[in-house]
Amino acid sequence: MKKTLKHCESYQEHSKQFQELGEYLDSLQIDQRNPRRKDTLIMTLHRAQMIFGYLPEEVQLFIADRYGISHADVSGVISFYNFFTVTPKGKIQVNVCLGTACYVNGADQILAEFERILEIKAGQVSADGKFSIESLRCVGACGLAPVVTINSKVYGKVKVSQVREIIERFLTEDLEVEEVSHA
Amino acid sequence: MINLTIDGNHVSVPEGTTILEAAQKVHLDIPTLCYLKLEKSKYLNQVASCRICVVEVEGKHNLAPSCATPVFEGMKVTTNSKRVLASRRKNLELIISNHPFECLVCAKSTDCELQKLVWEFGINTQRYTGERSSHPIDKTSSALKRDPNKCIMCRRCETMCNTVQTVGALTAFGRGFHTVVTPAEKMPLAESNCVYCGQCVSVCPTAALTGVGYIQDTWAALFNPKKKVIVQVAPAVRVAIGEEFGMPPGQPVTGKMVAALRRLGFDAVFDTTFGADLTVVEEGKEIVERLERKEHLPILTSCCPGWINFLKYHFPNLDYMASTCKSPQQMTGAVIKTYYAQKMGYDPQDVVVVSVMPCIAKKYEAALPAEQTYGIRDVDLVLTTRELAKMIKEGSMDLRHLPDEEFDDPLGRSTGAGVIFGGTGGVLEAALRTVYEKVTGKELVDVNFTAVRGLAGIRETEIDLEGRTVRVAAVSGLGNTRKVLEKIESGEEKFDIIEIMACPGGCVNGGGQPYSEERDEIIEQRVRGLYHLDRGTTIRKSHLNPSVQELYTSFLGEAGSHKAHEVLHVQGLLEEEVCPEYQPQ
Structure with a gap:
């Protein structure tokens, strides 16, 4: 079955989020005949991921339609x-940098420790939707290698022995701060 | 003008010319792989990704890709130094290090541009081995097959699909070694917005994109004594199939092709051109009615399934403008399984209709559930021009040495109007020849509507129907189609009749036609071949085709009748599900 915008039913479910994205797109005043209209696409995708948490197919179709x-x-x-x-x-996104500098400083073992404690592999989400782990390439903080980020917080010169403590501290202190600042 | 030397030859070219084009001026044949330019289709793939065309430019440290490097005053280029040749060779060896070595059994063997280069470079060993791409082969569509493992990332298909056709079905997905050219989200073709125009197939240098083959199914039907196997051939095939046998492009080989089909064992050899004439009469009736009532205008022709898919997926709010007539392929199939089967005393269930088409999308069209008559599929198997050429060769024949034979009666009779359906503007011209006489009641003396001929992407003109002026257009290529439809949507332009063909230049340039590196010239020659055939026929108006007249008299009643609607019109254009495949017994 061919899919078009018409076939997406989840708009109703998430209508508030689509409305927010729609308003953002309105503010960009996209000219569908401008060959350079795609210049703002990455910005829009950032915004959409902020709103939805990820970029499901119906969000992609919505954006494609608005850009023409x-x-x-x-x-x-x-x-x-x-x-x-x-x-x-x-909800808590652990990113372990595996860029060259981090890697030679043992980032692979850091990643393994996160995977062991959280009982999920890189690229997976825990069953309760609370944790996910990703590996990424270079966050531009090589001086702090190995680097881990959890949501917007950055941890430098991480040791394997600190991993459990980092998780626990994030859960008790940082997460509360985040929730307050978002409220 | 810019002056430069290439291998010691002085060349003078306009500013902006690439080294490759400048070299062609002095007959230097720099090898290319990813690069492709088709002026008639306004197609240019210049991504410089394969690095096969590199040359040395004096004073520059790096080798330059000649396809994408503009010339400058005083430039000194060397195209065959030791460094250049070593680099090209290494690049090619690296490309084939990630390519399956199954050339012997590959659908593209001997037509593959990668294979040809490897042969020309004299590479006879596999120097590099390493990680290979491993992607699933996409066989979800009844028309197009995608084998990403054979893709060399030249991006020609993407350029065709996104820039020329504006379909936007393909993208490079992922990054680095893992990049794969695929529909959005790696979804199967059958779920994507691909319209199966097949233009990607005609530019793919390898077998990453090919048509789905039905040769074996056709042989099985031909060797099945219980089946009556009837073939029909589209007009564009007869001016192209000769190329596969070393004959000049555009040379009509109708008689020899008919002889070959008969010797392959088909029980009757019919002409899709008959269906074209029938389409003109049936659609002509629709045109006259809509013109009279001034409703649902412009009427959009419905002969081309690639175009109809484009309409469905990209302009669904305009779909009421399309004619409800089936395409000539489907009309011919429907008439064979009803009228002809009845006449011959065949059970339609025992009749297998094979059609030979210049087209990939026809394979898809034939499998649509809306394309049935009284619950029976109109067309069972669709072969491309290329596939028929292979069958003729496998069947121990050389087209050049066959006698000229005639199509069988009654569905082999056609007019010049039906023949020109194979090129852009032909459907419109054929329709005008009939509509003129139906509307005015007068005889049309000069049948040549030259204003709608030619290979420009959009051709518009006004036709005087003695009191009523109709505005018509002939459009080919889906990018051009998008431009016209956007203007209709916005109300900026008004038309009465528009003919649309998905492939630039029309069916003669279809995705099922013989592969060629000189497509621009070949399209012109094929079109010329069609008009040559038209000029040579005694009847040049579809409604005067005696077999069509007989069909109406003894079977359908009159054009637009209830019976005609049952047999010749599509029931429910937007149906998507594909009907059961033909099963050989």
């Missing part, structure tokens, strides 16, 4: 960047 570009176009851009995800991530 193909779904394939949007999908190709998403697939290029590690940051974008088409599957939901956990």
Whole structure:
């Protein structure tokens, strides 16, 4: 079955989120005949991921339609960047940098320790939707290698022995701070 | 003008010319792989990804891809230094290190541009081995097959699909070694917005994109004594199939092709051109009615399934404008299984209709559930021009040495109007020849509507129907189609009749036609071949085709009758589910 915008039924369910994205797109004043209209696509995808938490197919179709570009176009851009995800991530997103500097400083063992404690592999989300782990390439903080980020917090010169403590501290202190600041 | 030297030859070219084009001026044949330029289709793939065309430019440290490097004053280029040749060779060896070595049994063997280069470079060993791409083969569609493992990332298909056709079905997905050219989200073709125009197939240098083959199914039907196997051939095939046998492009080989089909064992050899004439009469009736009532205008022709898919997926709010007539392929199939089967005393269940088409999308069209008559599929198997050429060769024949034979009666009779259906503007011209006489009641003396001929993407003109002026257009290529439909949607332009063909230049340039590296010239020659055939026929108006007249008199009643609607019109254009496949017994 061929899919078009018409076939997407989840708009109603998430209508508030689609409304927010729609308003953002309105503010960009996209000219569908401008060959350079795609220049703001990455920004829009960032915003959409902020709103939805991930970029499901119906969001991609919605964006493609508003830009007057193909779904394939949007999908190709998403697939290029590690940051974008088409599957939901956990509420607490652990990112372990595996860039060269981090890797030679033992980042693979850090990643393994997170995987062991949280009982999920990189790329997976825990059953309760609370945690997800990703590995990524270079966050631009090589001086702090090995680097781990949890949501927007950055941890430098991480040792395997600190991993459990980092998780526990994040759960008790940082998560509360985050929730307060979002409220 | 810019002056430069290439391998010591002085060349003077306009600013902006690439080294490759400048070299062609002095007959230097720099090898290319990813690069492709088709002026007639306004197609340019210049991604410089394969690095086969590299050359040395004096004073520059790096080798330059000649396809994408503009010339400058005083430039000194060397195209065959030791460094250049070594680099090209290494690049090619690296490309084939990630390519399946199954050339002997590959559908594209001997037509593959990668294979040809490897042969020309004299590479006879596999120097590099390493990680290979491993992607699933997409066989979800009844028309197109995608084998990403054979893809060399030249991006020609993407350029065709996104830039020329504006379908937007393909994208490069992922990054680095894992990149794969695929529909959005790696979804199967059958779920994507691909319209099966097949233009990607005609530019793919390897077998990453090919048509789905039905040769074996056709042989099985031919060797089945219980089946009456009847073939029909589209007009564009007869001016192209000769190329596969070393004959000049555009040379009509109708008689020899008919002889070959008869010797392959088909029980009757019919002409899709008959169906074209029938389409003109049936659609002509629709045109006259809509013109009179001034409703649902413009009427959009419905002969081309690639175009009809484009309409369904990209402009669904305009779909009421399309004619409800089946395409000539489907009309011919429907008439064979009803009228002809009845006449011959055949059970329609025992009749297998095979059609030979220049097209990939026809394979898809034949499998649609809306394309049935009284619950029976109109067309069972669709072969491309290329597939028929292979069958003729496998059947121990050389087209060049066959006698000229005639199509069988009654569905082999056609007019010049039906023949020109094979090129852009032909459907419109054929319709005008009939509509003119139906509307005015006068005889049309000069049947040539030259304003709608030619290979420009959009051709518009006004036709005087003695009191009523109709605005018509002939459009080919889906990018051009998008431009016209956007203007109709916005109300910026008004038309009465528009003919649309998905492939630039029309069916003669279909995705099922013989592969060629000189497509621009070949399209012109094939079109010329069609008009040559038209000029040579005594009857050049579809409604004067005696077999069509007889069909109406003894079977359908009159054009637009209830019976005609049952047999010749599509019931429910938007149905998507594919009807059961033909099963050989």
